[in-house]
Amino acid sequence: MSDTLILAAGDASEHRTLIISLFSVFVVATLGITIWAGRQTKDAADFYAGGRQFSSFQNGLAVSGDYMSAASFLGIAGIIALKGYDGFLYSIGFLVAWLVALLLVAEPLRNSGRYTMGDVLAYRMRQRPVRTAAGASTIVVSIFYLLAQMAGAGVLVSLLLGITSDAGKIAIVALVGVLMIVYVTIGGMKGTTWVQMVKAVLLIAGTVLITFLILWKYDFNISDLLGSAAKNSGHGSSFLEPGLKYGITDTSKLDFISLGIALVLGTAGLPHILIRFYTVPTAKAARKSVNWAIGIIGAFYLMTIVLGFGAAALLSQKEITDSNPAGNTAAPLAAMEVGGGGDSTGGAILLAVISAVAFATILAVVAGLTLASSSSFAHDIYANVIRKGQATEKEEVRAARIATVLIGAVAIVLGAFARDINVAGLVALAFAVAASANLPTILYSLFWKRFTTQGALWSIYGGLISSVVLVLFSPVVSGKETSMFKNADFYWFPLENPGLISIPLGFLLGWLGSLLSKEEPDKEKYAELEVRSLTGYGAH
Template structure:
């Protein structure tokens, strides 16, 4: 990295930030109503929203974390990608159409449709805020590692300052642009990201005479694990416990995607359910293309850069893709790839911040505090103030988690989403008897159980790769709690409904069923 031209690196993504801030400003100037701010007025097509969905979903965990996981762990690192691609089928078949037909702005609209509104909306908002914060912390940690690599910043204080700057820019996107501006940033970012990984993949294979076998052979030579990186078991096959840990991770990735608040909120930006389905198809194609490229990039980084150089660089595993770009094309290509990665982080975190702030303003402030009689302007103002608070919390969490593999950190957010949201959504959409008590038991039971298990897992303490490696209070053996928390959340929702003496409102249930299937009355208002 000593030969890298820092001015080029900073200049490339500085230009990107300025251009996208201008686009956000222009798009945000047309935010007239709260529908514009929360859901862009439902004015995007399925193709546009699908590209934006992929831009919202393909985060630093995908570009930096998975490339690094493959570069260090080989085959097992790619298992993240498989789970995330397959997961979109659940969104396509079960969630997208019914969610778009039933809700307006947030996930709480669906959960509270036929329940007691105030407690359910408060629960949905709490879950959204926690999930968004976990996800944002991973992105901020990725930003710290990326910028530390570019600027050769090894001190924790310097990396903390970098994370703070990223957080400030991200909050600006949300404050100025709302959903319209954020969507256009995600569309632009997705286009740049897919184009960059495709070109980088082609350049990389060309380095080995377009012979993948030669690249893989070189990779095994540069890895201390040797030929084992080409087979499953390096990370998740060492023991029966590690195999269970992988199964838990797979469940979190599979079910978490269809219950992430910032992904679900994007279905409200299209005019009808047909466009919502098209969004998922477009997003799936974009995501699948991207992950196929990361497989090549991960092994390419192992072959050209080497595992030792990757793990010793600022940012650790997250440095694999930028280091690979530097080895292929020098400082200029590094600057371009870093700009794309930086844009990825900004766009994803902006979407998360918007989702968290919208959920608090719409579900808590407008519906719970103001009893549904909030002035639209004051509601948007509260959303913007919430965005600032969420941004500050994400900066603090990102500083604490700096150095962790971002794909691993994001997997924890997926486990929380799958535990708190998915059972409640599926029960609300498909089980007639489901009631308010079941909803609250499912949300709070899944949320609290998952957080407790994470707090006392090896992810937080008890191992060299933990967030707090010097401490050891881990009594739960699995790094990802999905295999325990997801089924128990379904069970909690079922038991809460069965034991409750207050049945669901049959009229509201019938209305929701008709609306979910036909789209009658689903226009944004």
């Protein structure tokens, strides 16, 4: 076993104490922030939208924290380390997606809604069916995204603590789930936002440090770094060229197109990103917060390229896959290597710091996701569908906290099965579901006066069901060594990402459902929504 993996195997107990101590400090600090914020949460506006008191820079940091998830830090670095250029395409897709969110969604959505996506969709439609559909879609998308974070947490803490048994990894996933539930039920949006801001600063600082150390090792010569990565990967020059993952067969080429569509369109439909636009006081602040987020996220994704190729240059492919078959631990292992290796104090400290930052990333993102889904259940389904608008704010917040526990339990169970799948790939599935079910309905609702309730339902349910069914019967779930269920084989859909089929279908069904609908669209309501989306008048 190489020096890089000695620490992960449990042969350095003196370093293990240091790692656990640093880890514990972070968990205690973030819990303290959550409890402090929880004491300031007085009503539904505080719980759902943080009282709309955050500045554009603060919200930009929080949005960045929400977006720079385990998929970004662990998954993208891992897939670049294993697949080279084709892994780098994830970085580009995640970044470009923000332009869609900025240009089409951020400002009108913030102006038009109160707490959730359902507020916007239901304004000019029949309330109960549309809110039910919006709530169901939000919960499903959030659970898909939660899978990736849980998988990342499992492999990360397993590496730190030297846990190799399946039972131990499942216990770690459960621990993350419990912490997530505590963060949301106590802190609400205020606590989650402050944890996101702290996490964003820590993640950027940690990434800058490891990027600097990797470049320093190669005298800041990018060409030497890429050359070493290509040589050490065993793939030669093809490691730096397209095709290692997505150019081998016609199916993989289609998979690449499907992935690209899902990444570029998915951000504008992600529930935990959409609710962030409600935490600022004005539409201008919402727009500026997205600008801040683009700058922070752009810098971060440039550095993930160095992390990925640096891991490929410093570690053998076997060392990476022995730690985790999907490459999810490549970044922490690279940090350990530039710190002096697994048997050195410097390597142990860097591993502990970077892993604590990654764990912060996971906890913050799962808190945001759980808040988005529990808020949608409480506000859209419980308050407006089950209670028909008669629930008090106190009852609504209590329902959100109960939903948090239930959604957390589901995420724990499913996350236990997803621990050996690359987390960037899992997140890409969440993007595909969001772009298939949420984005068409949002855009039609905001910009097409002919859109009807039937169109909204066809779009949401059609995009949601088609994307989920295609994922269930894809190689992601069964039929391959890298599948969620390795010993089963029931897939018939050849692509790993359903976006190529389900996203156009979501748009088509929304258009077709509206044209075939017998109800006349409410033009007065559309005119009111148009004014509201431009000015914010009457929404809050």
